[in-house]
Amino acid sequence: MIRTLFCLIVILFIVNCEQVIVDEHGIFELKNGTDNHKYHELTEILRKISILRGINAVLEWDQQVMMPTKGSGARAEHLAEISGILHERETDPKIGELLTSLESELHTLDAYEAANVKLTRKDYDRKTKLSKDLAEKRAKLSSEGFNTWVEARKTNNFEMFAPILTQWVALQKEIANLIDPSRDAYDVLLDDYEPGTSGQEIDNIFSQLKTELIPLVAAVRRSNSQVDDSTLLEQVYSTKTQEELSRKIASEVVGFDFSKGRLDSSAHPFSLGVDTDDVRITTRLRNNSLLSGLRCTVHEAGHALYEVNLNKKYKGQTVQRYIGVAIHESQSLFWERHILMGTHFWDKWYPHIKDLFGLKASKEIMFKSVNKVNFDNLIRVEADELTYPLHVILRFEIERELFNGTINVNELPKIWGERMEKYLGIKPSNDSNGVLQDVHWGSGYFGYFPTYTLGALYAAQIAAHPTISGWVRENDYNSIINWLRDNVHSKGSVTMTSEQLIKDATGEKLNPSYFINHLRSKYKSIYDLE
Ligand SMILES: *[C@@H]1O[C@H](CO)[C@@H](O)[C@H](O)[C@H]1NC(C)=O
Numbered sequence: 001m002i003r004t005l006f007c008l009i010v011i012l013f014i015v016n017c018e019q020v021i022v023d024e025h026g027i028f029e030l031k032n033g034t035d036n037h038k039y040h041e042l043t044e045i046l047r048k049i050s051i052l053r054g055i056n057a058v059l060e061w062d063q064q065v066m067m068p069t070k071g072s073g074a075r076a077e078h079l080a081e082i083s084g085i086l087h088e089r090e091t092d093p094k095i096g097e098l099l100t101s102l103e104s105e106l107h108t109l110d111a112y113e114a115a116n117v118k119l120t121r122k123d124y125d126r127k128t129k130l131s132k133d134l135a136e137k138r139a140k141l142s143s144e145g146f147n148t149w150v151e152a153r154k155t156n157n158f159e160m161f162a163p164i165l166t167q168w169v170a171l172q173k174e175i176a177n178l179i180d181p182s183r184d185a186y187d188v189l190l191d192d193y194e195p196g197t198s199g200q201e202i203d204n205i206f207s208q209l210k211t212e213l214i215p216l217v218a219a220v221r222r223s224n225s226q227v228d229d230s231t232l233l234e235q236v237y238s239t240k241t242q243e244e245l246s247r248k249i250a251s252e253v254v255g256f257d258f259s260k261g262r263l264d265s266s267a268h269p270f271s272l273g274v275d276t277d278d279v280r281i282t283t284r285l286r287n288n289s290l291l292s293g294l295r296c297t298v299h300e301a302g303h304a305l306y307e308v309n310l311n312k313k314y315k316g317q318t319v320q321r322y323i324g325v326a327i328h329e330s331q332s333l334f335w336e337r338h339i340l341m342g343t344h345f346w347d348k349w350y351p352h353i354k355d356l357f358g359l360k361a362s363k364e365i366m367f368k369s370v371n372k373v374n375f376d377n378l379i380r381v382e383a384d385e386l387t388y389p390l391h392v393i394l395r396f397e398i399e400r401e402l403f404n405g406t407i408n409v410n411e412l413p414k415i416w417g418e419r420m421e422k423y424l425g426i427k428p429s430n431d432s433n434g435v436l437q438d439v440h441w442g443s444g445y446f447g448y449f450p451t452y453t454l455g456a457l458y459a460a461q462i463a464a465h466p467t468i469s470g471w472v473r474e475n476d477y478n479s480i481i482n483w484l485r486d487n488v489h490s491k492g493s494v495t496m497t498s499e500q501l502i503k504d505a506t507g508e509k510l511n512p513s514y515f516i517n518h519l520r521s522k523y524k525s526i527y528d529l530e
């Protein structure tokens with residue numbers, strides 16, 4: 001797994017699909033805007049960097065999808081070389097000089113140009129404030145941490161992993177303090193994934209969710225109307241036919257344009273943007289499960305739509321980039337949860353899918369099955385829509401407490417078990433399916449977990465927007481795609497924060513009640529709650 005601090009490559013682990021996002025950059029043509037030659041000098045440097053990132057993305061995709069296994073040695077060299085060149089270009093002192101000079105002339109730039117300068121400054125500072133020593137220390141701990149995690153998980157040995165965790169917390173605090181000593185370390189880390197938020201703000205939102213979801217999960221568990229999906233599970237679904245269906249749904253529902261993208265198979269599904277005209281997604285199809293493959297495809301196609309619709313006018317520029325990981329996740333979850341997992345989708349598509357596979361399950365069973373709650377599941381990546389946020393909240397609380405010193409590393413297995421019991425009514429039998437289950441902490445990702453649930457919240461708020469919800473009822477996918485392009489995708493990072501983006505798009509800042517209402521009404525109807 002490869003990742004740099006500044007979202008050159010971000011790997012997301014979702015439902016049971018994974019995603020890789022690579023910033024897309026390409027050729028920049030400035031039609032109008034400022035005539036400040038320093039600004040153009042800066043954009044030219046950024047454009048060249050973006051070309052290297054495009055090359056890097058193709059190598060990454062090839063490695064995941066096409067490369068013969070024995071190519072891995074040479075590929076590691078290719079990627080290391082490019083990464084070295086990229087680092088050199090990204091920390092070029094010339095960028096710093098141009099930024100300093102442009103910062104005194106921001107008033108002469110338009111909103112996108114000014115944002116471009118500010119965002120480039122943020123990236124540049126985060127790269128250059130780190131000493132070479134510290135950067136090497138981080139890289140070393142990354143690979144050591146990952147390998148130790150793999151071994152510890154395999155052998156169910158938390159004690160082996162604990163020193164890695166202790167070192168990571170100390171190192172990330174040191175790095176955060178260099179980047180911005182005036183802010184809380186955890187907040188500085190969050191900024192990489194969800195710019196403009198704070199641990200306290202997320203804590204407030206998650207507290208509301210917890211209050212609502214714990215009793216709702218318990219009520220669904222007690223319900224006498226459990227979902228019986230046996231007619232769905234007893235069939236075998238040809239993966240060739242599934243692929244045909246995946247291509248049709250990606251194109252006719254999510255608007256995936258096969259002249260600008262590919263759909264392939266890989267062990268860990270992902271989406272990767274090489275350019276706005278070249279976006280690759282993968283899926284995973286299994287002959288015993290029709291719904292999981294469809295969910296992966298639609299999820300990744302949702303991510304791809306964001307990358308394809310980034311604003312071409314700012315090609316290769318920092319401002320063109322997606323605003324954050326949480327909003328990126330909202331774009332995949334919107335299509336997966338609010339379209340594919342909604343009743344209107346099944347009204348329209350059930351007859352076609354039934355014909356294709358000779359489906360035995362009824363339309364109602366298809367809708368209920370895709371939303372089925374699995375109470376006894378301990379594993380986050382396998383969790384359903386209703387229990388998923390509780391897995392995330394548990395991790396967010398633990399990592400924030402590790403950073404604010406309220407708990408220490410050795411207590412984690414105990415705290416994990418207690419909270420699983422309290423939030424979900426289940427307890428892991430060992431650490432491998434408890435505190436050791438996720439890759440994130442071993443590789444130093446702190447502040448990433450909350451974005452999965454923030455993404456779900458943004459998606460629900462967008463879906464609840466009166467204009468959008470009308471189109472969802474009518475299965476009017478084109479209108480939805482156009483709205484998302486105009487209000488989310490093409491904005492790139494011009495709003496600087498996700499909070500401003502969602503406010504501009506929906507007229508309101510992030511409000512968890514849309515997500516809560518969505519879950520309450522859906523699960524009350526499926527599980528026949530009072
Ligand atoms: C730049 O182009 C936009 C439309 O693309 C136009 O509204 C604006 O007036 C132009 N500005 C200049 C300075 O030419």
Ligand SMILES: *[C@@H]1O[C@H](CO)[C@@H](O)[C@H](O)[C@H]1NC(C)=O
Pocket residue numbers: 153154155156429430432433
């Ligand atoms: C942990 O427990 C699960 C289920 O109880 C079991 O399948 C798994 O093999 C155990 N892992 C280890 C490493 O003991």
Ligand SMILES: *[C@@H]1O[C@H](CO)[C@@H](O)[C@H](O)[C@H]1NC(C)=O
Pocket residue numbers: 236287288
């Ligand atoms: C289903 O897939 C599994 C695993 O790939 C394979 O072993 C099995 O033969 C397949 N079954 C059918 C009926 O195609």
Ligand SMILES: *[C@@H]1O[C@H](CO)[C@@H](O)[C@H](O)[C@H]1NC(C)=O
Pocket residue numbers: 199203396397398400401404406
């Ligand atoms: C530490 O983090 C937890 C989890 O977010 C929070 O509930 C608690 O108030 C924080 N404590 C301090 C002292 O900041």
